Amino acid sequence: MTGSLTNEEIETYHEDGFIKPIVAFSIEDAKALRDEIEALERDYSNGQLPHDLTHYFRVNGELVIPLLAKVAQTKTILDAMESILGPNLMVWSCELFIKEPQSEKIVTWHQDLTYWGMGGSDLQASAWLAISDVTEASGCMRFVPGSHKQQLVPHKDTFDEDNLLSRGQEIAVDVDENDAVLDILRPGEMSIHHGRMFHASGPNHSDDRRIAIVIRYVTPDLVRDAPGSDYAMLVRGTDSCKNWINVAPPSILFGQGELELYDQILKYKETVLSAGAEKESGLFNA
Ligand SMILES: O=C(O)CCC(=O)C(=O)O
Structure with missing residues (x-):
């Protein structure tokens, strides 16, 4: 496998289902990213967009x-992802997970791929990039090493308000907290986790915001099991499979064409992500 990870790191990923920490940005560059994110929050929180800014932050x-x-095309991130998924990489979604200081927001134990219409594919992995200090106190992720070796397990929907996931979904089998390891990261560091990894995160009991950018990568040859065609952005290599409708990066911030495409894509995603839910659920919970 090509890319920037050592053979040992690649082996660790395949054995444990995650790898960390990988330095993607310097602390200074991570701070600059945070400043840009917080400037967007200041500039676009007045209802001038078709959806709340949180919507654009949390989905695509x-x-x-x-x-x-x-950020999703950053060389250091792509080099590491290439070691895991190979030379052809597409972005399925880029999302911000923000937990405000002293917030009870959590993420329950889940496997990412459960509702994504991709089956239990090995051809999906997420880069989780810390933009602030991510500690146990600020609500870091917890992983159960090796849990990705299981196929997708049953999940139940809780629709819990404090759960950041769309349906408050939670693994319906026992997960032993004693098996979990903490994904503690400095700003600019990232972890990569497999789409079947059992993972969760706790409340933010620190005095700072906990900010992460999560990039969901897939490969062009991933064959989905949901009906219809999903969308992805080619960011490295080539796509000779055309399993995904290719979309381009935006040329301007919140451009009209981009906003229209966003809604078109969301309409499709909603049908896939809410399939089988007993209550109406959006694409995320803030
Ligand atoms: O950021 C978090 O606390 C959880 C994120 C998560 O579940 C994921 O990136 O798959």
């Missing part, structure tokens, strides 16, 4: 926010 931000598309 790379389609309308050039900054997020640029």
Whole structure:
């Protein structure tokens, strides 16, 4: 496998289902990213967009926010992802997970791929990039090493308000907290986790915001099991398979064409992500 990870690191990923920490940005560059994100919050929180800014932050931000598309194309991140997924990489979604200081927001134990219409594919992995200090106190992720070796397990929907996931979904089998390891990261560091990894995160009991940019990568040859065609952005290599409708990075911030494409893509995603839910659920919970 090519890319920047050592053979040992690649082996660790395949054995444990995650790898960390990988330095993607310097602390200074991570701070600059944070400043840009917080400037967007200041400039676009007055209802001037078709959806709340949180919506664009939490789902497919790379389609309308050039900054997020640029982060998703960062060489250090792609080099590491190439070691895991190979030379052809596409972005399925780029998302911001923000937990405000002293917030009870959590993420329950889940496997990412459960509702994504991609089956239990090995051809999806997420880069989780810390933009602030991510500690146990600020609500870091927890992983169960090796859990990705299981196929997708049953999940139940809780629709819990404090859960950041769309349906408050939670793994319906016992997960032993004693098996979990903490994904503690400095600003600019990232972890990569497999789409079947059992993972969760706790509340933010620190006095700072916990900010992460999460980039969901797939490969062109991933064959989905949901009906219809999904969308992805080619960021490295080539796509000779055309399993995904290819979309381009945005040329301007919240451009009209980009916003229209965003809504078109969301309409499709909603049908896939909410399939089988007993209550109406959006694409995320803030
Ligand atoms: O940021 C978090 O706390 C959880 C994020 C998560 O579940 C994921 O990136 O798959």
